[in-house]
Each structure stands twice: as structure tokens, then as C-alpha cells.
Amino acid sequence: MSQLTPDYLLIQIFNGLVNGGFYALLALGLSIIFGMLRIVNFAHGTMYMLGAFVAYYGAQEIHLPFFAALIVAPLVVGAFGLLLEVTLLRRLYGLDPLYNLLLTFALVLVIEDLMRLVAGALGSPYETPAMLAGATNLGFTEYPTYRLFVIVVSVIVCAAVYVIIERTQLGAKIRAATEKPDLTRAFGIDTSRLVSATFAFGVALAALGGVLAAPNTNVQPTMGDSVIINTFAIVVIGGMGSILGSIVAGFALGVIAAVGAVLFPPIANTLIFIVMVLVILFRPAGLFGKPERAA
Amino acid sequence: MIAGRRAALVGVALLAIGLVLPFVHGVYIVFAIDLVCFALAAVAFDLLLGFTGLLSFGHALFWGGAGYVSTILIAHGVTSFPLAVLAGVGYAFVLSVVVGAVAVRRSGIYFAMITLAIGEIQYFVAFQLIDLTGGENGLPEPTRGTLFGLSLENDHVYYYLVLAIAAAGTLLAVRAVTSPFGAVLAAMRENETRAKSIGYDTDRFKLAAFVMSGTLAGLAGALYAGANRLASLDAVDWHTSGAIVMMTILGGIGTIYGPIVGAAVFQSLDFFVSKTAIGDKTNIVMGLVFAIVILVARRGIVGELLHHLNARRPRFVEDEDDPDRLVADVAGETA
Numbered sequence: 001m002s003q004l005t006p007d008y009l010l011i012q013i014f015n016g017l018v019n020g021g022f023y024a025l026l027a028l029g030l031s032i033i034f035g036m037l038r039i040v041n042f043a044h045g046t047m048y049m050l051g052a053f054v055a056y057y058g059a060q061e062i063h064l065p066f067f068a069a070l071i072v073a074p075l076v077v078g079a080f081g082l083l084l085e086v087t088l089l090r091r092l093y094g095l096d097p098l099y100n101l102l103l104t105f106a107l108v109l110v111i112e113d114l115m116r117l118v119a120g121a122l123g124s125p126y127e128t129p130a131m132l133a134g135a136t137n138l139g140f141t142e143y144p145t146y147r148l149f150v151i152v153v154s155v156i157v158c159a160a161v162y163v164i165i166e167r168t169q170l171g172a173k174i175r176a177a178t179e180k181p182d183l184t185r186a187f188g189i190d191t192s193r194l195v196s197a198t199f200a201f202g203v204a205l206a207a208l209g210g211v212l213a214a215p216n217t218n219v220q221p222t223m224g225d226s227v228i229i230n231t232f233a234i235v236v237i238g239g240m241g242s243i244l245g246s247i248v249a250g251f252a253l254g255v256i257a258a259v260g261a262v263l264f265p266p267i268a269n270t271l272i273f274i275v276m277v278l279v280i281l282f283r284p285a286g287l288f289g290k291p292e293r294a295a
Numbered sequence: 296m297i298a299g300r301r302a303a304l305v306g307v308a309l310l311a312i313g314l315v316l317p318f319v320h321g322v323y324i325v326f327a328i329d330l331v332c333f334a335l336a337a338v339a340f341d342l343l344l345g346f347t348g349l350l351s352f353g354h355a356l357f358w359g360g361a362g363y364v365s366t367i368l369i370a371h372g373v374t375s376f377p378l379a380v381l382a383g384v385g386y387a388f389v390l391s392v393v394v395g396a397v398a399v400r401r402s403g404i405y406f407a408m409i410t411l412a413i414g415e416i417q418y419f420v421a422f423q424l425i426d427l428t429g430g431e432n433g434l435p436e437p438t439r440g441t442l443f444g445l446s447l448e449n450d451h452v453y454y455y456l457v458l459a460i461a462a463a464g465t466l467l468a469v470r471a472v473t474s475p476f477g478a479v480l481a482a483m484r485e486n487e488t489r490a491k492s493i494g495y496d497t498d499r500f501k502l503a504a505f506v507m508s509g510t511l512a513g514l515a516g517a518l519y520a521g522a523n524r525l526a527s528l529d530a531v532d533w534h535t536s537g538a539i540v541m542m543t544i545l546g547g548i549g550t551i552y553g554p555i556v557g558a559a560v561f562q563s564l565d566f567f568v569s570k571t572a573i574g575d576k577t578n579i580v581m582g583l584v585f586a587i588v589i590l591v592a593r594r595g596i597v598g599e600l601l602h603h604l605n606a607r608r609p610r611f612v613e614d615e616d617d618p619d620r621l622v623a624d625v626a627g628e629t630a
Contacts, residue, residue, distance in 0.1 A: 040404045071385045089592055097404050098350050102544065105537060111583030117576050216561060229415050229533065230406040240405065267417040273412045277397055284400045 004262065007140045012258045014138075018147045018216075020254020021154025022209050026231040027238060027246035028158055029205035030285060032165070036198040039089065039100035043107040044231060045224025047203040050077050051210025053115065056126050056219045066129040068212050070153075077207035082200040089199070104204025108228075115221035132215075150212050157208065158247045165243055174198065179240075191278040233276040233278040239289020305552050307464070311488060313458045317451055324450040325522060332519035335461040337542040337554030340343045341509030342468045344540075345549030346480045347504045349402065351412030353541045354512050356394060356417050357387040359531030361513030362520030363428055366436045376440040376447055380517040387513020388506065390417075391532055395505035399498050412534055418531045433527035436520060447521075457518050464511050469551055480504055505547060512539070541585045547595030556597050 030044050041047075054073035058064030064072060084107065092099045128146050135142040165171035176184040177191045185191050211225075217223060230253075238249030253272050261268035279286060316327045336358055343349050361383030369381040398409045421428045428434055439447035447453050471477055483490040483497050491497050520526045529535060538561070546557020564584065568577040592599050 039398035040408065046343055088586075088590070098407065099589055101350075101404055101407060102540070103586055105540075106582040106586035106589060109537075110586070113573075113576035113578040117573060117579070223610055226415075233412040236405065236412070266423055269423075270416045272605070273416045276409070278411055280397055280400055281486070 002177050009259065009262065011141055011143070012262050013255055014143055014147065014151070014182075016255030016258030017151045018252035018254070019258060021150050021256050022213060022227070022250075023231060023234050024247045024250025025154050025209040026204050026227060027250045028161060028243065029202035030231055030235050031238070031241055031243055031246040032161075032174075032205075033199055033202035034235070035243075036174060037089070037093070037100075037195055038097050039092075039104070040232075041199075041202065042101055042104035042228065043111065044104075044203070045063045045228025046108045046111050046204050046226055047077050047081065047206040048081070048210040048213070049115065049221060049224035050111070052126070052205025052214040052223060053210075054207070055211045055214045056124060058125065064210075066132075066215070068126065068256045069214075070208065070257060073211045074204035074207045077150030077210075078200040078204035081197055081203035083290075085196050085199040090127075099257065108224075112221050112224075121221065123220035123223075126214035126219050128215040135161045146215055150216070153212060156208075157205070158250075162243055162247065165215075174210060194236070222281075230272055233272045235286075237272075237276050237286055242286065242288040245286060245288025299498035302469075302552070306469070309552060309555055310458075310462055311407050313462070317454055323342045323464070326452055326562070326566060328450070328454050328522035329519065330463045330517045330559055331457050331520060333539070333542060333562060334558040335464050335515035335518075335554040336463075336512045336539050337558045338465050338468050338551060339515065340539050341546075341548065341551055341554045342471065342511065343504050344485065344543060345551070345570030346472050346477060347501050348484050349399070349501060349505065350407045350540065351398075351410040351411075351505070351508075352407045352533065352540065353394065353398075353414035354509070355531050355533060355535040356410075356414045357391055357509040357513040358516030358519070358535060358539065359421070359526070359529075360390055360417055361387040361517040362530050363434070363526040365517040366434050366526035367427055369436055369438065370434055374438075374440055376438070376521065377442060380514070380521070383517035383520075384510060384514045384592050385517070389526045391506045391509025391513075393501070395502045395509065399501045399505060411536065414531070414533055414536055418528065418533070421528060421531050422448045427586065428526070431528060433525050435531075436524040436526065438523050439524075449528055451523065457522070460514065460518065464514060465551070465555070468507075468511065472551065476500075476503070541581065543592075545585065545588055547598030547601070548597070550597045550601065553595050557595060560596065 017199035026044060030041060033039065033041050033044075049072045055064070055066070055077050058069050058072060059066075088103060088107075089100055127200030132149050134145055135147045136148055137143075165174055169259060173184070173189055173194060175192050177189065177239040178185075181191055213223070220286060226235075234249045234253050235246055235251065238247075255274065256275065257268065257271045260271040267274070313331065315323055316330075317324055336354065338365055340351070340354055343351060358396075361380075363383075364386040365376075365379040365383035368382055372553045373379050373382075388547065394410065394413050397413065398406055401409060422430060436513055439453060441447060442456065447456065472480070475536050480488065481493055482493075483495065483500060516530060520530065542557040543554040544557070545561055546555065547553025561581070565577050565581060568580045569575060573579060588595065594602055
């Protein structure tokens, strides 16, 4: 282990922000979907994995550049999500939300093993785009440029989504449909289309996370497994359905986990879950959540 | 279904099948032991899901955790297998009290997500404590020793021991849900607010059900580790929690015996699929089957059977198939 200098700690904070960016993108998508559809998308990590694979196969088969993949993969996976929503998830609205959790769990099993069949269980590397290779001088250290890029993109996307939902007319409709679906319909807004679009958008965010992760990690069928459980813990911490809570908790937990791992390495993998347990004990609705409605 | 003569008949029939299972042509004895262990775990799971409506995605905590504890003890010189299993069960009991105390503060999807996340803590602890658990390689169980002068090293002897324990565990579960305790659980499931207003501390009843379920699942898991002579990371992985969920729902939520059928169908299907060209990617088929069950046959195999049997007879009770709830009283004979 390296010396615990302030510079080293600062590097860890940056590493934490990189991970936090992924968490925030995923938690944000999960939260938007939950807010609108009242379902927890277990397959969110799977969509993240598919996003990475679209980028990978895109590069392999048609030399799709990374920056194009950032657009194409979310569109492809978003369209796939739309298909899932229209053909499958929709059948279970009005039932206990646990049914859709279970259905999306089934999708995880099917899609993951199909990808293992297609791509093999072992990972494949995805090349970091040349423009973002190398390191950037941050004053206190040389930091990998690509990682800075991930931080910047995730912050911009999270901020944009936040503004769209909180400040635009579309966002107002989404919030209305989230709060009072019946009343929103009564005002003549087609909530069913809004629901489909929201699901597609949520999984597109996960796919974007997957593309961003591709150069950082090995692209492999199980890459969404640990991501989804971390994301679950983060939305529980942030407050399920809270947009701001997801973003803040995503970045915060990324940093907390990275710094915690330096101070006490064995805790690296479990710190997020431990924080989750503490939050449930002292603030069951999550940091930004409203108390649970009576069942 | 759960009480009464018809239920007793189903229980006896299942036990009879269990008694002859090792002699059925083509059934491997270890496969049969695994099946009975999973059946007990699924019954334990139904005790929670079917009678409180709480969906745990963390039962691998108890299943795998108890397996580790009993195996670690034997690997460190404890010669009595039953004692080691009991210690594993004790661990599952304590763990389910702790985890339950946290998790029952939320319900529904939150409960599912929280139990899933807590399960990961144990997974990583087992993964990192390599000296104790063997890490990714798992920890072999050197011996099962003897019980009442019979060698448990003999797989057939071990099978019948496991079968007897699983039958007792199932009886216990049936007894629990037909007792006054079970009646309170049913009341909570129907209308928690009303149960609360009558004066029941509903969180405590939920916790009690969770602890019973977790402890029984731990017993099943310790026996499973014995069957495979190995405590492994697979057993504490969330996929195993998911498998127990699938078996229970496949068989029929709230039917107690249904999950036994669910475990048998699940294990058999998994076995046959693994012999086909797709090999270890059996989840393609298991996931598809489960998705179909969720979409069109939510009562599960036994639940749907009962529903159609009951539908043919004149009924004086209102139809209790409330589509809004996960746990419809599929049996209709619990009262």
C-alpha cells in the first residue's frame, strides 16, 4: 500500500468520482424508471453490459468509433428496452411491483447466459480512444485523461437530466405522471407513451454507463452483476425515486468507497452495503426520500 | 391445502416419492440429496414469502452461511457432523435476527433490494477470508462422520437422514402457518393496518417469520454443504438466492408443498438442460421458464392445479384472487 499522503488521497477521490459517475448514471436511470413505472428494473446492470457490448461489437464489426458508440449504444439498448416494456413489462402493471422485479430478474438470467453463449465468459478488452489516451497534469499528479473524461461526461449528463426533469415542460409532465398518473391522464396526456419513453430513456442511461466503462474494464457478460447490486444499495441510500438523491448518493458513495478502501482495504467491496444498512437504521426512507406510503 | 386430510395426503405422497427416489432408474444419489435440501430451503422460503408477502433476495445468506460454518468447524477438527450442522443452524438463526431487524423496517421491493445487498456483505467476507473459507476454491468438508453408529459417509444413509430432517422441517413449517401465529401472519398479509390497530406488533411477527425461514434455510444449506462435501462461494452468491426464489414461485407461493414440487422441477430441468448443447448456460432456459410463470401462471404449478380443482366445486367464499397482490390465497382452504 502506498503512503497516505494528501496527494494520494486526492487521487483516490478522483478514482471515487469515476466510479461515482457510473453509479450516478445507473442510479439515475433506475430512479427515473421507478418514479414513473413503480418498478425496479433488475435488468439495469444487464443493460449496462449490453451497452458495453454494442460498443465492443460495433468497433469489431464496423469500426464504430468510441464517440459514435456513446450515441449509438444508448439508442440500440434504449430501443431494446422499449421492446421489452411494450411486449413484457406492460403486462404486469397494476400488479404487485414485485412481479416486475421478478420478471426483470428472469431477463437478467436469460440475457446474461445468452451473451455468455455468444461472446464467451471471458472478457474482451476495448481500446481507449486515442484522443483520450495518456494522462493529464492536474497539478498534484498525472491523472489518466480517459478517467477525467468519464467524470466530466457523467456530471454533464446527470446535470442535464436533472434540469430536463425539474425545469422543462416535458419534465413537468413526467413529474405529474409520477405523482398522480390518473389526474395526468385526465388532462389529456398520453401517460402510456410517456411510460414507454421513460423506460427506454432509463435503460439508455445504463447503456451509456456501459460504453463509458468499456475502455476501463474488460467487456464481459457478467460485468453488470456487481454493478446492479451496488446501484440498488445506492438508490436505497439516496431515496428510491429521488432524482437528486440518486445523483448525489452515486457520486458520494463512489468517493466514500474509494477513500474507505484506502483507509481500511478489506472493506473496499462492502462499504456501500454497510452505509446502506446504517441509512436504513437511521433514515429508512433514504437520504432524499419521502417516507414510504402505507402498503 | 395446508391443513386437513387432503393436505396430509399430499404430504404423505411427497414423502413416499422421497423414500423411493434413490431407487428410480437414472437418479444420482447426490442429485437426490441436493434436491431434498433445496426443497427444504424452498419450503422455508415460502414460510416467509407466502405468509408475510416479504420477498427476500438474500436467502443465500443463511443457506450458504450455515454451510460455511458447519464445514469450517469440521475442517478444524470437530468430529461430530450433527454438532457442526447445529452450529451452522445457530449461525443462520443469529444472522437472520440481525438481518431481519434491519430489513423488516422496509417492505415490498425495498425489502428485496435490501436483503440482496446485505447478502453481498457475507459474499465478500467469505471471498476475502481465504484462510478460513478457501476463497474462490471453496472449503472441502473432510468427513460426515457417523450418527447412531451409522456411517454418514454412505450417500444413501445420508440421503435418508436429510429426507427425515426435511420432512420434519416441512411439518414444522405447516405447523407454524396453521397455528395462531400463522393466523396473525395471515391477518397482517390481508390488512397490515388493521392487524396493527388490533394491537399486533406487526414488525415483530414479520421478524419472527423471517427468523424461522432463515434458520430452516440454514439447516438446508448446512446439509447441502455436507452433500457436496464443500462449502463454496456459489452457495453465498445472489444467484443462489434467486434460485430459491424461483423454485418457490415455480411451485406455488403460499402452498408449502408447492415449493417442494418447484424445487424438484427446477433441479431436474436444470440437470437435463445442462446435458444439452448449451451446457452450463442453463439460465437461458430457467430464466425463460420463470418469466413465463411470472407472466401467465403466477400461482405456480401447485397453485394453478389447486385453483382449477377448486374452481370446479361450488364455492361459498368470495373469490380471493386479488390481482393487486403478490400473495393471493391460492389454496382457499387455509382458514
